[in-house]
Amino acid sequence: MINGIKLAPSILAADFARLGEQVRECEAAGADYIHVDVMDGRFVPVISLGLPVVEAIRRSTDLVLDIHLMIVEPEKHVGSFIDAGGDIINVHVEAATHLHRIVQQVQGRDRKAGVCLNPGTPVSAVEQVLPEVDQVMVMSVNPGASGQRFIESALPKVRRLRRMIDEAGLRAEIEVDGGVGPETAPRCAAAGANVLVAASAVFNANGTVAQNIGRLRASLERVERGA
Numbered sequence: 001m002i003n004g005i006k007l008a009p010s011i012l013a014a015d016f017a018r019l020g021e022q023v024r025e026c027e028a029a030g031a032d033y034i035h036v037d038v039m040d041g042r043f044v045p046v047i048s049l050g051l052p053v054v055e056a057i058r059r060s061t062d063l064v065l066d067i068h069l070m071i072v073e074p075e076k077h078v079g080s081f082i083d084a085g086g087d088i089i090n091v092h093v094e095a096a097t098h099l100h101r102i103v104q105q106v107q108g109r110d111r112k113a114g115v116c117l118n119p120g121t122p123v124s125a126v127e128q129v130l131p132e133v134d135q136v137m138v139m140s141v142n143p144g145a146s147g148q149r150f151i152e153s154a155l156p157k158v159r160r161l162r163r164m165i166d167e168a169g170l171r172a173e174i175e176v177d178g179g180v181g182p183e184t185a186p187r188c189a190a191a192g193a194n195v196l197v198a199a200s201a202v203f204n205a206n207g208t209v210a211q212n213i214g215r216l217r218a219s220l221e222r223v224e225r226g227a
């Protein structure tokens with residue numbers, strides 16, 4: 001945690017042949033969560049990974065596992081991802097017909113419930129469940145792949161959510177996912193986000209995981225809220 005901001009490396013851009021090692025590198029570098037992107041080839045075009053991989057990550061770290069379900073009919077699978085070791089279960093509002101029920105389902109198992117907004121989905125889509133949820137994820141790319149460009153319209157959404165949450169005294173954390181790197185991370189934090197997901201900014205050929213997480217932390221050192 002730096003300046004109240006949590007870092008959540010997404011393993012989507014990691015070397016899957018040595019996944020445990022990569023997760024431990026994140027842990028050693030001070031990551032707060034491990035973000036796990038689950039894609040079903042239906043909600044998003046590609047299939048990424050599923051339960052056995054989540055179980056393997058669970059065995060290699062004690063960090064909070066932040067499970068991002070980019071899948072249709074999430075209510076059918078949240079229980080299995082909790083059994084596999086998920087700590088925060090995030091579902092897309094666009095995929096959930098009974099969003100409130102899913103939030104209850106997750107919290108009924110003593111896990112944290114997050115709700116995710118695609119870039120084209122307005123903040124109003126989560127307004128009604130905002131008092132209940134533990135986290136709102138603002139997508140700053142269209143879900144489906146790492147390494148995409150940050151979509152600027154995510155920032156006003158974060159500001160709006162921050163205002164709504166603070167004014168009502170709610171507990172929901174605000175996570176930004178997609179295109180987060182040393183240039184965009186401080187801007188997300190200044191807008192009011194407090195959990196930042198990063199895949200390609202953490203796992204790349206420019207540096208080690210520790211160096212890359214170091215760059216992200218450095219970028220967050222002088223963030224002023226409300227900028």
Ligand code: DX5
Nearest residue numbers: 143144146147178179199200
């Ligand atoms: C996108 C995933 C993101 C992705 C982020 O569908 O939800 O978590 O891994 O990748 P970067 O940080 O490279 O944009």
Ligand code: ZN
Nearest residue numbers: 010037068177
């Ligand atoms: Zn994600």
